[in-house]
Amino acid sequence: MRIDVLTIFPKMFDAVLGESIIKRAKEKKVVEINIIDLRLFSKDKHRKVDDKPFGGGPGMLMNAEPFFEAVNYIRKKTKDLRLKTRTLLLGPKGRRFDQALALKLSRYEHVVLLCGHYEGIDERVAKHLADEEISIGDFVLTGGELPAMVIIDGVVRLLPGALGDENSCKDESFSEDLLECPHYTRPADYNGMKVPDVLLSGDHEKIEEWRKKEAVRITKKKRPDLLK
Numbered sequence: 001m002r003i004d005v006l007t008i009f010p011k012m013f014d015a016v017l018g019e020s021i022i023k024r025a026k027e028k029k030v031v032e033i034n035i036i037d038l039r040l041f042s043k044d045k046h047r048k049v050d051d052k053p054f055g056g057g058p059g060m061l062m063n064a065e066p067f068f069e070a071v072n073y074i075r076k077k078t079k080d081l082r083l084k085t086r087t088l089l090l091g092p093k094g095r096r097f098d099q100a101l102a103l104k105l106s107r108y109e110h111v112v113l114l115c116g117h118y119e120g121i122d123e124r125v126a127k128h129l130a131d132e133e134i135s136i137g138d139f140v141l142t143g144g145e146l147p148a149m150v151i152i153d154g155v156v157r158l159l160p161g162a163l164g165d166e167n168s169c170k171d172e173s174f175s176e177d178l179l180e181c182p183h184y185t186r187p188a189d190y191n192g193m194k195v196p197d198v199l200l201s202g203d204h205e206k207i208e209e210w211r212k213k214e215a216v217r218i219t220k221k222k223r224p225d226l227l228k
């Protein structure tokens with residue numbers, strides 16, 4: 001998969017993309033991630049990418065032009081690769097990001113993420129450039145950079161070859177409309193807090209049965225909305 005991110009704060013991505021699973025996925029060529037400075041596509045002599053909103057109102061809005069210029073540049077660059085591309089605008093008004101959407105996005109060969117800042121972006125980007133607007137929750141953040149990192153993390157770990165063990169993401173929370181069952185590790189008895197006997201029994205059938213029951217119990221308790 002190839003991911004292109006358009007942002008006015010490219011350095012924000014260094015730490016997150018340079019560690020752990022994403023770092024390894026890049027090294028293994030499971031994913032190629034390009035963080036692109038949107039200011040390079042500004043035609044303003046001072047590389048300005050924002051302006052006052054028409055009709056008045058507080059703050060500044062990001063101009064549409066640098067986004068269109070940058071996406072057209074990316075499209076031209078990737079044309080010969082004939083990639084299956086999804087262009088996503090990050091914004092609180094968008095469709096809520098969840099595990100099902102992460103899975104859907106992981107099936108694209110190319111994802112372009114557009115990060116807004118200030119009061120947001122000229123509406124023509126949402127209307128005529130992005131395929132979809134994505135929100136990471138019902139709250140307003142300062143910019144689209146953290147949401148972009150959340151989406152990259154959620155999607156990249158689902159790509160074949162990204163995780164050390166392919167099975168790691170199979171029984172996870174939300175993969176079957178259930179939360180994951182509890183897990184324990186050594187010691188079996190920590191200051192009187194004991195691990196359930198069944199997990200020490202060695203009986204794999206019983207352990208599987210217990211895990212399924214616990215997943216349902218926890219989902220009923222914490223997220224009954226998931227049980228259809």
Ligand SMILES: C[S@@+](CC[C@H](N)C(=O)[O-])C[C@H]1O[C@@H](n2cnc3c(N)ncnc32)[C@H](O)[C@@H]1O
Pocket residue numbers: 090091092093114115116117118119120121134135136137138139140141142143144145147
């Ligand atoms: C301060 S916000 C703009 C909020 C906008 N004025 C509104 O009320 O809908 C600036 C940028 O942060 C990003 N952003 C903020 N909250 C977000 C969220 N919950 N999900 C995704 N992106 C978000 C978007 O890219 C947005 O353009």
